[in-house]
Amino acid sequence: MNDLLKTLSDKLDTTAPALARLDNYYNGTQPAAFLTPEAREALGDRLKVLSVNFPRLAVQSVAERLQVTGFRLEGDQSEPDAALWSTWRRNRMEDAAAQAHVDSLVYGRSFVIVWAGANGQPLITVESPRQVAVLRDPATREVTSALKRWHADGRGHAVLYGPDRITRYVSQARVTDSGSLPSTGWDVVSEIPNPLGVVPVVPIVNRGRLLEVDGVSEMEDVLDLADALNKIMSDALVTSEYYARPRRWATGLEIVEDDEGNPVKPFSSALDDIWQAEDPATKFGQFEAASLSGYAELGAMLTQQIGALSTLPPHYLGLNGDQPPSADAIRSAEASLVSRCYSLQRTFGQSWADVARLVVAVRDGVDPTTLDVETVWANPETRTPAQAADAAAKLAGIGMPLTILLADQLGMTPAQVDRVREAIRTQALDSAGVDLAALAS
Template identity: 25%
Template sequence: MEKSGIDYLRKKLNHHKLRVDARYRYYAMQYFDPSLGITIPPDLYRRFRAILGWTSKSVDSLANRLVFREFTNDDFLVNDIFKLNNPDIFFDSAVLSALIGSCCFVYISPDENGQPRLQVIEANNATGVIDPTTGLLTEGYAVLERDEHDQPLIEAYFLPDTTIYLDRRLDEPYEIENPTGHPLLVPVIHLSDSKRPFGRSRITRAGIYWQQYAQRAMVRSEITAEFYSFPQKYVVGTSQEADALDTWRATISSMLEFTKDEDGDVPKLGQFTTSTMTPFIDQLKMAAAGFAGETGLTMDDLGFVSDNPASVEAIRASHENLRLAGRKAQRSLGAGLLNVAYLSACLRDGVQYRRTQFVNTQPKWEPLFEADANTLTLIGDGAIKLNQAIPGYINGETIRDLTGIKGAELDG
């Protein structure tokens, strides 16, 4: 197969980098919306800058529930590889990066003992040409290190039989042999399909719109609050020869004195009708409802707490869309992690295993929702009845998949 080349992959990465960087800025709550209304001056808009973390909440609410457990039917002992690579940090980092940038990449390299070393690279620093059948890359490119100006310092070009490193501090690139038969850069993709083979971000355009809508409403409400706190007043009928009023004194003073003029006329005081904050609160709630519907969250998740606290079952029912999104993410991310395990085993053993030899190895995830006492009771009753109908149908492993609780191991 003809290769696209490193120049093509550089251009491809630069094309997608801006979009991924914007998603990371939204997640870090550092993105400033430059859009303005027709009545607020730009300097006033910048002074009352609003910050919301709804997009961060949409990512974390799903990422915190995607807890990887292990690989079952581990014929090639791939679980040992992940145990040597800080699994608590590695899996969380891979899942979070994939949810933000639509995918992440795992760079596999041998350590000094020949064991696979796994490093998560964000989507704004790596790309490649994907094989839609296996989910592996036919060639890959990654920026391993950048300088203080965000320019590539160390680059790597991944091929099936070799990995080429380009270091700006060195005169010539150097190569390291790859015995696996596949590029040692593996994509872990969130929600991939035929149209978007590298997946879709959890931070969607609709979610960004609703957050920006809410931010604009908050800016308008904060500016209006200044006039709400100090209503505008007016005086009519003053003499043209009278001294000008000190506006700040007129605002904070508890007593003002106005004398009659030569004709005996008295000035009349008045106050403009103050703006109410109710429309802005309604706008904020509408934005929260739209964002919650887009991301599978509830109004409670976004800070609009209901008066009556919900039970665990009610919370689970209200998060049905989030549960479905989590199931889909587990299937999509699990395929990528299995590819990481496959190539890691090939690199460790120095053998080009066939991909079909890993079909029985399956990724296992913890339940998306932790079981409470009521759920445990219901599952226990159901397990007893099912085992009475079909002896041995429910075992300890099945119960752990449903509850996430690991029972005591029995001897013998």
Template identity: 25%
Template sequence: MTEKGIEYLRKKLIYHKIRVDLRYKQYAMKHIDRSKGITIPTQLSQQYRAVIGWCAKGVDALADRLVFKGFSNDEFNVMEIFEENNPDIFFDSAVLSALIASCDFVYISKGDDGEVRLQVIEANNASGEIIPNTGLLSEGYAVLERDDNGNAAVEAHFLSDRTDYYYSDKAKNFSVTHNVGHPLLVPIIHRADPERPFGRSRITRSGMYWQSNAKRTLERADVTAEFYSFPQKYVTGLSQDAEPMETWKATISSMLQFTAAEDGSKPTLGQFTTPSMSPFTEQLRTAAAGFAGESGLTMDDLGFVSDNPSSAEAIKASHETLLVAGKKAQRSIGSGLLNVAYIAACLRDDYPYFRYQFTKMVPKWAPLFEADASMLSSIGDGAIKLNQAVEGFINKETLEDFTGIKGAE
């Protein structure tokens, strides 16, 4: 493929960075919605600002269930590379970043001691040109370090035979050659398709809308609660010569004194109807139901606890959408991790292996839902019957995939 050049990739990163930054702000609950509605003035809007973490919950609910265990048929011993790079942090960071921003990138390099180093780079700091049939990059670009103002201080341009490093001080620029045959920047993509080769984020536009809707509802409820606590009162029939009444004193005083006018007329006291808080509760439940349907969660997950506790089977059944989304994420992210293993093995051995040599390696994941006692019993009965029908059909490895429990050696 024709080399695009670092300037093209810089512009491409700037174009997509806005979208990625928005997802990270939504996940961190730091995004401030512009429109608050026509009923709340700007001053009150700043005072009663709601914060809801539904988008973060939608990401974490799936990310926490995606536990990578390794590769089966690891003929090239690539797990040794991952074990040397703090796998507990590396895999969780790679999965979480991919779910938030639709993808992330793994920067592969070799240290002075010859060990292969792996570093996860977020999608707002890296970009590249993807090869659709392999999921690898033909050319990559990453910002490895930024200054205090957010400007790129150290950049890297990844090519099939070398990596060029660019510093803000041009005198420090240098290149490192390698014999891998692919750029040392590998994307890990969540839910890729022909229209979106770099995947789709777990934080969808619909999910952001329902969260924004819920935030507006809470803000209106907070403002209404002030009037609910201190109902508005009124007085009619006061003389025009009466001294103006302080509004705060009229609100908090337990006793007010009014005198009759010279003509004998008396003031009339009244109170406006207190607004009800029930509509806000119903509207919040509607927003929660919309977000739950979008993200595959349940109302229980969003804080609307049901009266009757559910069993493990009932919880699994209610999360059927989340289960399907998790299996899809395992396939797409597992393919990216396999590409990381392939490129890392080539760099470690200083030999350009063919990618088809790694096709027998299969990513292994822990079950999305942990098995309880009843499920273990059902799996055991099923395994006995299947082995009676076909001898050796279910073995120790298969049971571990079903239950997530590693048996005795």
């Protein structure tokens, strides 16, 4: 068991630098290593970090379109399960799931742990890959063990999850921060059996290829282009500071020096002052200001490449100019982005279905491997309420059930669907003049 704890701890330590780098890019705090010493000296302390943060936009533009709206259990293919959705909401997963998507897109993976809370009800928590690591069976790729490790109260804490038992540890030595957590030297605090029979840790993996079991960051393809764009913008600012403003010159003037031999400026820079000289041979002139159009053109080219690799449409990148795109043009431009979201719904949906299976297993005491669960998503396409209502009305005209229209076309949650159905029943009874109180008595 200690060997397994060390293996997973070492994995956390090994992946920490790469995850910290991705975290810096997402936050726009990556080092400005592209600045030349001359540019850095010219800027001084006025521009320590410049980030045109397209990596974050590449993540947020996808994450904001991934919204879980329910789960369907086996044998109930028409409506999402209301009880399961109630558990989901009690665990505040509407917001936590969005955070899991963001971390998975940034780091390549995030994790969800399902267990029984103090009241015996299912407890769902979303975890960061900076604290959680898993090992998989090379043959089946199923999770065989998982570790969560963190720092609190001057000690390291860890929980090792296995299919048959869950063990909690505390470090023997005191630690100052999460960066100094040990991989050995742990004492067992408690050990409890795992009645689920599976590791209750579900990875949410942004997988690009079969062997990328730990996922790949959605920002990976645009990081170098983002650095190049930041360099161009920094160079443009240096140029605007020193060369984009006209420089004046004068000849035929006597150079006056102060007591220390330093030249004295012959003219004031006040706007209302007039420059004049008594010597008729004096001449004044002005150098032509440097043009910034080259930086703008290169910046636009890099932005287009970022859009092509990240599926970001032109109107997200500010490439449409002053003319706003039409609704049809927006849908056409977002086709690749929407297709990417549908792909992620398939990938993430399987993981969320695994989470729902564990929730039902904890709640009902059943074997999670025997359950069939489908994740229900909101439509990732950009549609106005009028367009969504029009599509729903057309489908209703061919006999599509109301509950499916409310969930699939209008993106309502199970609770909202139940509210609409209850309102329709109440309205129908009121129209028929039925007195429910009289019937009940």
